[in-house]
Amino acid sequence: MTVNLRGGNAVATGPGDLDACAREPIHIPGTIQPQGALFVLDPRDLRVWQAALGPSAQASRAGDPLGQSIDALVRPDRAPSCSALLAELPSGGATFLGTGRLAARGTPFNLLAHRSGAAIILELEEVVEGEPGSLEDVHPLVRSFLNDLQPARSIEELGVLAAREVRRITGLDRVLVYRFDADWNGTVVAEDRNERLPSYLDLRFPASDVPAQARELYRLNRLRLIADANYVPIPIEPPVHPDSRAPVDLSLAVLRSVSPVHLEYMRNMGTGASMSISLLSEGRLWGLISCHNRDPHRVPYHVRTACEFIGQILSLQIAAREATALAERRIELRSIQSRLLSHMAGSEVGFADALLASPEELLGLTRAAGAAIILDGSCRTIGETPSDDEIARLVQWLSEDGRGDVYATDALSADMPDAEGFKDRASGILAATISRVRRSYLIWFRPEVVRTVSWGGSPIKPAEPDGARIHPRKSFEVWKEIVRLRSAPWDEAEIDAAGQLRSAIVDIVLRSAEEMAQLNEQLVRSNRELEAFSYSVSHDLRAPFRHIVGYSELLKQNEGQSLSERGRRYIDTIIESAVSAGGLVDDLLSFSQMGRATLNPILIDMNALAAEVRGRFEQDARGRTVHWKIADLPPAFADPGMMRLVLQNLVDNAVKFTRGRDEAVIEIGGAADESEIAYFVRDNGAGFDMAYSSKLFGVFQRLHRVEEFEGTGIGLANVKRIVEQRHGGRVWAEGETDVGATIHFALPNIRGSV
Structure with a gap:
């Protein structure tokens, strides 16, 4: 099928059409920002090929660094030498190597390194006075963000949470969540600010504000800081690599200098400092967390790392929410389409x-x-x-x-x-x-929908040419456009x-007999979406959480004696949060995979299945008084593995929500008629308000606070998917707050006599 989607939000750009700006090689600026130093190293002997030294680095170092060994120049604080730190440098973005100095009593720097082509780049960024010493020190700052994610119902609400948290931990004046559309125009969908800078909420900005090569750098390097819009760039000497005779690629460099056009853009906007965190969805740049400060401001490295972590979590949440919304919309349309096909057939x-x-x-x-x-x-x-x-x-x-x-x-x-x-x-x-x-x-x-679009400045002429020099626009006043046709x-x-x-x-x-092939094509497409979703989650989140748990446990095991009680408590909190988040990921994967698992229905002895599930949860309820009431259950014609998962989820909820009862009562029952076989799991636990029963089976929907009852909000959504989508049945719930809940599910009585 070929799709030709036309009708974008293209805007005129005026004379000059910004071609020069769009072609600017911003990944090889030849300069760095002045708050540190940069060394381009020969990977064979770690000697300096090129260097750029900011004022503090120049003050700390005498002599020409070119040709010298990096071990003779930089003294790490927690390692015998730089060569030891660089011995197993991974590929990808900048790796934090700890702190170090250029002289015994000189300015302390954060050491960051990455590979760039055939070279190794070592960056020294000045330590901000009083900055946190490690990521563990800032983890408590982001813990509330993780706790607040689950109740958020929309991407906009998630954006508000992220903007609030980033501004809280950085102290910047304004934080925006900025979303790109299909034509790369951006709209501010969330904002948190003080009165030092104006509001840009709901304003749109033209694609030319973030040209294509800048968007690609945002995709490759998830965080960029400009500490001072009036900085004097420090040149890299010599300007080209002695072997390749080309400028060094600074795409992944923390200190990479930025375009003079962008610095002028910042000054015109009234901002003295900015920080951007990339938001990616399925590998595509979805938007940015864009941070501004009226005055120059440096955000410490570990605080930036925490902000990048917030950006990654928000990216995954956005991808998951969009994938779920699209899948639900496809299911809705597939139902309509099936009826139309039935009418035609x-x-x-x-x-x-x-x-x-x-x-x-x-x-x-x-x-x-x-x-x-x-x-x-x-x-x-x-x-x-x-x-x-x-x-x-x-x-x-x-x-x-x-x-x-x-x-x-x-x-x-x-x-x-x-x-x-x-x-x-x-x-x-x-x-x-x-x-x-x-x-x-x-x-x-x-039909035509006439609407008003509010732009942050006129999009008709986003830049003002001045001979060969392109200048960004000077006005960011709200500019309203009436969109017609x-x-x-x-x-x-x-x-x-x-x-x-x-x-x-x-x-x-064509009088073809290929109707089933069409339905299979739809199924294959849905499976691809779910597989892409599963891969994205497992690739981007499961491994980092395992690493967090593993390294935290190693830190506790190997360095625990040297840590304070507060430090050990922080490590325990990190492990607990990472394990909890890992459980959420596993539940998400289970939910996504359930829609494409092969269905193998057989006649199931539900009494045996209920006894098996009860035996499993009796271990979890050991030490509690639990009365089990299991009726004689009619058999079901269904997939046994999926039915086991349904009962496990429902009994798990019953055991969990009766935790506060001196005597818990859990009942499993069922009955059959000619059309369906209905089962229920009833408890005398916390119950719920029936006014919210419609939310009970939604993904991420929770009717109790996580502090009261653990869980991810996936279990009942999985029950609904198994019963309704995979078996053609139905689910419903009854409950009363502090009295108990009953979850019902019914399956078609395919055998008729069952």
Whole structure:
């Protein structure tokens, strides 16, 4: 299926069109920021090929460093030599090597190193007076952020939490969460600030503010600090590498100097310092946590590391929430599509009549205001559409322009010259080609939506050319644009749903027997999404948490005697938080994998399964008084592994939420009729308010505070997925606060006599 999505938010850039800015080689600036020093080393003998020394480094060191061994120049505080620290330098971003000095009593520096091509780059960043000595010292600062994540219901709420926490631990004046759209314009979706800088919340900024090469550096290097917008850059000498005769690549360097255009941009914005933390989703730059301070300000290294950790957690949460929302939207549309396919399959009058006989579902598939089916020269419509003559001109245009099988735009008049005449019925279209030869189409329509967009300064001329020199704009006052000739945009799930329906229609038109292949294609696509989600979570989060636990335990084991009681308590807290977060990741992976696990239904002895699950949890309830009441359960025709997981989740909840009872009562029962077999797990525990019962089975939804009852909010969501999506059943709950809860699930009685 080919998708051609048109109609972006392109803005004029005025004379000069910023080509010079877009081509600026900002990864090889040839200079560094002045708060430290940089040495480019020969990896064979660790001698200095190139160097740049800021004022404090120059004051600490006499003589020319070029050609000298790095061990003769830099004295680490916690290692015998730099060569020992650099012996096993990993690939990737800058690695923290501890602190060191250029002279015995000179300025202390943080030592950071990374590989750049054939060279090793060692950076010395001045230690900020009073800065934390390690990441463990700042971990308590971010613990509240981790605790507050689960209740957040939207990406915007997550952004507010992240902005608040980053500003709290850095002391900066303003922190924004900035989201890119499909055309790389950015919108501020969350903000935390004081009165020293103005609010930019909900303002949009043009793509030219963060050009393509800057976005790529943000993707590669997740954190960048500019401590002083008026700094004097320190040149790297010699300017080119003695072997390659090329400037050194500083893409991953902490002290990398930035473009003079960007520094002028900061000054025009009224900011003396900035820090940016990249937000990635599925490897793509989703947005930034953008931090500003009116005056120059240096954020200590370990505080920056904590901020980067917040950015990584927020990135993973964004990816997970977006993947879940997209999957849920696909499931919703798949249900509509299945009904449409059923109508077409059972129709004796042709697919067009079957579709038009279900107007709510046909329009609901893409949330359109109208639709047209053009087949064999005839045009049949439902809802709000252009006239037949206007649709005929649209079909002629679609046929002549050679677009793909599915074409979507929310700005039709930008592509089709005379489409403005019917903008109130079709400013946006989603067209699926049924037959090019016979010019047959299924087209959905959306009307014009006039809206006001608030920009942070005019996007019409984002930079002011001055001869050969490009200057950024000087004004960031709110600039309102009235957007016309555009509809609400079509989302990815709707475009895919249109393509899938098109494929099914083509099969019917060609009298093909490939309906099941279409359903398999949908399943494969869903599996790919879930596999990508699983890989992203396991790759980006599971390993770091294992490392946190492992290294923390090693630190406690090997260095515990030298730590204070408070230090050991901090380590225990780190281990506990990492293990808890690891459990959340495992539950997320289990939830994502459940949708693609092979279903192997058999006749299950539910009495034996309930006894097995009870035996497992009796160990967990040892020392408590628990009365188990298990009725004679009817057998079920289902997947045994999945049913075991359902009972385990429900009994686990019952055991957990009765923890505060002197005598807990847990009951498992069931009954069958001709249509379904229903089971329940009942307890006399904490219960819940029925006003919130609709949230009980949602992902990350919790009705109790984590301090009261542990958990990730995944268990009941998994139960719902297993019962409803995998077995065609249903789940529901009954409860009363401080009285208890009953969770019901019912499976289709496939055997009829069971």
